[in-house]
Structure formats: C-alpha cells, structure tokens
Amino acid sequence: ILNVEQSPQSLHVQEGDSTNFTCSFPSSNFYALHWYRWETAKSPEALFVMTLNGDEKKKGRISATLNTKEGYSYLYIKGSQPEDSATYLCAPQIYNTDKLIFGTGTRLQVFP
Amino acid sequence: DSGVTQTPKHLITATGQRVTLRCSPRSGDLSVYWYQQSLDQGLQFLIQYYNGEERAKGNILERFSAQQFPDLHSELNLSSLELGDSALYFCASSPWTSGRGWGNEQFFGPGTRLTVL
Numbered sequence: 309i310l311n312v313e314q315s316p317q318s319l320h321v322q323e324g325d326s327t328n329f330t331c332s333f334p335s336s337n338f339y340a341l342h343w344y345r346w347e348t349a350k351s352p353e354a355l356f357v358m359t360l361n362g363d364e365k366k367k368g369r370i371s372a373t374l375n376t377k378e379g380y381s382y383l384y385i386k387g388s389q390p391e392d393s394a395t396y397l398c399a400p401q402i403y404n405t406d407k408l409i410f411g412t413g414t415r416l417q418v419f420p
Numbered sequence: 421d422s423g424v425t426q427t428p429k430h431l432i433t434a435t436g437q438r439v440t441l442r443c444s445p446r447s448g449d450l451s452v453y454w455y456q457q458s459l460d461q462g463l464q465f466l467i468q469y470y471n472g473e474e475r476a477k478g479n480i481l482e483r484f485s486a487q488q489f490p491d492l493h494s495e496l497n498l499s500s501l502e503l504g505d506s507a508l509y510f511c512a513s514s515p516w517t518s519g520r521g522w523g524n525e526q527f528f529g530p531g532t533r534l535t536v537l
Binding site: 312340342350351352353354357397399401405406407408409410411412413 | 451453455461462465468475510514525526527528529
C-alpha cells in the first residue's frame, strides 16, 4: 500500500508571497505523479502529470518538480493570489495501472 | 467544466437502502473511475472500468458494485447503506488506460453528495 504524505497540511500566506508544498511517496511501484488543484465546492482539476526523474512542469505561476529516486515532488506557487486558494493534492500513479493514490492535500489560503 | 457529468448532485436516504449514482464520461473517454471522499479522509479509489470491463479495484466494499454500459456511462450501486457511507462520490474519466500511455490524466465530475440518515 502506497503511503502518500503531503506537507504542510495547511498554509496561510499573504497575496504576493511565494510558497511551496511537498509530496512524499514510496519510489517503488511508481509510474507517474499527478498534482491536482481542488477549489471549495468544485471538483479536482489536473495541474500536472510527471513521469521522469528530474521532470519539471510549469503552468503560469505554478511549477512542479519530481524526484523519483528519493520519492518526492515539490509544487511551487510564485506570487500567490487569492484565486490560488484551494487544496492541492498529489497522487502517485501505481505502476502499470491507472490507480491514483491521493494524499490528504495541502490547503492553501491566500489573504489579500 | 470538465465534461464529466454526474447525477444526482445530492442524495439523502436511510440506512439499509440502495442507491444508484450515475456518471457520463467526457466524449471519447473510455476509462471511468469512481472515488469516495469521506470526512477527514483523502480521495479513495474505488473501481475503474475501461470500455465496459472492470480494470482495477481499490477499497470497494462488497455492498458496492459498478458497471459501465455500451454507451460508456457508468453506474455505482450502493446497497445496505450505513451511516458511514455518507460521503462525496466522484466519477472521473480519461481517454485510455495504462499500457497506452503514461501519466493518464483524469477529469473529475462535480460529484454526488450522499447522506445516509
């Protein structure tokens, strides 16, 4: 059973601050690492899917890196805005399946 | 809007009852997944169907079953409901299944909130 840990559990930052979160997962049985963004009263929305060690993905002010050898991924948000307030979930995809094992997420609140 | 639809949005029922949740995937997507989100728990994978056939199973109770129909919509049946089954149930879809591509991004529907009284 994959144990996925995300830290911190929650984060409150001021508008304009940059922030980052961590996702840790066992590096064996790994296929890909997904990041999802989940706004309150909406459904999870895919941000990134990464597969290769050293992978880096970027979407606007949000970027992510992946280290498959040590089993972690970082998500960075540069210059946080109130609309970035959401729960950010990571989910490793188990090898040779489409099964995603979700962490409990990092809840980000950005204050104006 | 992800293109995945789920009905109903809300469902309130009593213990011991049976309910059916429905999901229509994005046009062209062959894989459908069901997830359960309970209080204080992360999204738990229940089951996956690909083109009508069961593909993978997670922590799905024996009281729960699912199927995917020829038109690719899927239904999740929950029976002998207990208070602990109260949760948000999400359906997600993706174009294919593992073996045809890595990093299979999943598109989530709006969810069905089930309350068992």
